[in-house]
Amino acid sequence: MIFAANLKCNHTRASFKIYADVLNKTMGVKCDDIIVFPPSIAFLESQTNFIQGAQNFYPCINGAFTGELGKEHLDEFGIKCVLIGHSERRILGDETLIKAKFDFAKEHNYKIVFCIGEDLKTKNSGKTLEFLKSQLDIIDLNYKNLIIAYEPIYSIGTGVSADIKDISSVLEYLTTLSQAPLLYGGSVNENNIKEILSIENCGGVLVGSAALKVENFIKLIKG
Ligand code: PGA
Numbered sequence: 001m002i003f004a005a006n007l008k009c010n011h012t013r014a015s016f017k018i019y020a021d022v023l024n025k026t027m028g029v030k031c032d033d034i035i036v037f038p039p040s041i042a043f044l045e046s047q048t049n050f051i052q053g054a055q056n057f058y059p060c061i062n063g064a065f066t067g068e069l070g071k072e073h074l075d076e077f078g079i080k081c082v083l084i085g086h087s088e089r090r091i092l093g094d095e096t097l098i099k100a101k102f103d104f105a106k107e108h109n110y111k112i113v114f115c116i117g118e119d120l121k122t123k124n125s126g127k128t129l130e131f132l133k134s135q136l137d138i139i140d141l142n143y144k145n146l147i148i149a150y151e152p153i154y155s156i157g158t159g160v161s162a163d164i165k166d167i168s169s170v171l172e173y174l175t176t177l178s179q180a181p182l183l184y185g186g187s188v189n190e191n192n193i194k195e196i197l198s199i200e201n202c203g204g205v206l207v208g209s210a211a212l213k214v215e216n217f218i219k220l221i222k223g
Helices: 013-027 070-078 087-091 093-109 120-125 128-136 163-176 193-197 214-222
Strands: 002-006 034-037 081-084 112-114 146-150 182-185 202-207
Touching: 002 146, 002 182, 002 214, 013 034, 013 214, 081 093, 087 093, 093 112, 120 128, 120 202, 128 163, 146 163, 163 182, 163 193, 193 202, 202 214
Parallel strands: 002 034, 002 202, 081 112, 112 146, 146 182, 182 202
Antiparallel strands: none
């Protein structure tokens, strides 16, 4: 199972160092199935027993892109994993960049956690699968380092995860499109993780709020 933590705009350099120390000690050895996306200002240069991923980057090596991070900056921290298509970034204007980001990350062999998910209006109109397919149409679904995270927008940060039956039918549909591991994200917590991980075709979780405290994230991993 893959356990990914998206820390979003939380944690400082100092607090993430403590987070990583605790996680490193708990893991003991390098584990490629644990991914943490800290804020980029907090990236660690030292080796970690989990994969450090970038919440955001610009599809360039370097250049005149004020405020952005290029590959050169990720390289300095050995970052080889990126999050693309998170709904919070789509809202902030990433939509037009998603394909370019994916193609760049693929070209440079990054592990890509690619997020898709519908809003409540789309869900209620019965167009979920069609919508998700349109979000996936722009990327190479056979890319070997791809992980797809299904994160229905209406369940993110609300404390209420999507219905197990809905998650299950979406994941089943996604297996017809790609062989990539499939994660579920959206209010995953201590109380619902077991049921979510027992869904057929669920290869792990992408967790926000419930992973902000390292002790909680560890509890989710240990089950
Ligand atoms: P949440 O966030 O667990 O707080 O709902 C998940 C995410 O945005 O990836």
